[in-house]
Amino acid sequence: MPENISLEAARVEAEELTTRILEAKDAYYGRDTSLVDDATYDGWMHRLEEIERLHPELQGQDSPTQMVGAAEATGLQTIEHAERMLSLDNVFSLDELREWAAKTRAAAGRDVAWLTELKIDGLAINLRYERGVLTSAATRGDGRVGEIVTENALRVAGIPERLSGSGHPAIVEVRGEVFIPVAAFERLNAAQAAFRDRAYAEALERFQSRGGA
Incomplete structure (x- = not known):
């Protein structure tokens, strides 16, 4: 995208992208229907992020770039996450990867060792343990509020109801993917x-x- 795109042109394009993205999210999360393939959706999100980077005044709290997933429509009880549950960033070129790595090193204030692995595309889940005992398991939802799936989570062999050992902190949260x-x-x-x-x-x-x- 041109670096010198005007504010008005950026506003129009951002509105169009927002409409497309929200329609796709609503279909996917609300009706279990995919309107576009993942590559197209990721491309829309990436372009909207670029526009908002060039014109930060166009980024509102309700922008798709500030949302993670969507609220599920299953009727389950909900829980508010202690900290926002974010998703992984995407990069689309080697230059973007280098830029992301540089920002990460700068934020850490030291050299960083990298571990890479295949991305597992499953169901993001947050496990909350209090004094070593599982008190809730919740989906990511919209990143702020998720749905409680504790009973289902306990059916997963790799999720313990109690942590081994002793001296556990009052609260610890573990996040990962169920697949x-x-x-x-x-x-x-x-x-x-x-x-x-x-x-x-x-x-x-x-x-x-x-x-x-």
Whole structure:
């Protein structure tokens, strides 16, 4: 995007991008429908971030760049996060990666060692432990308020109800991603398909035993 874009042109483009992004977010989180692919959506967000960087006066608190996810529409109880639950930043070029690394080193005030790994695209979750005991598990939601999923979280083998050891702080929060490996997902799909086939066969057998055609 040109560095000398006028304020009015930037305002018009920002409004158009905001409308597209919010429509896509509403469809994805509210109706479980994807209007565009991830690359297109990320491109819109990246462009809006650039506009707001050049014209900070266009960035309001309700800008999509200030939101994380969206409020889920599931009817579950909600909880306010102690600290905002943010998502990972995106970069789209090597220059942007270098710029981000430089800012990180400057913020740390020292040299930084890097550890890289594949990004797991799962469900972001916040685990709150009080004196070593899990008191709540919540989704990211809109970054400020998430939905309580403690009972579901305790079904995940890697999430302990109590932390091992002793001398735990009054409150500690652990954030990460809950996901299902592809192999396990395929086994689950196969099991569900077999169950549906069996249920259909049993229903058909009952129907025929009652004289159905």
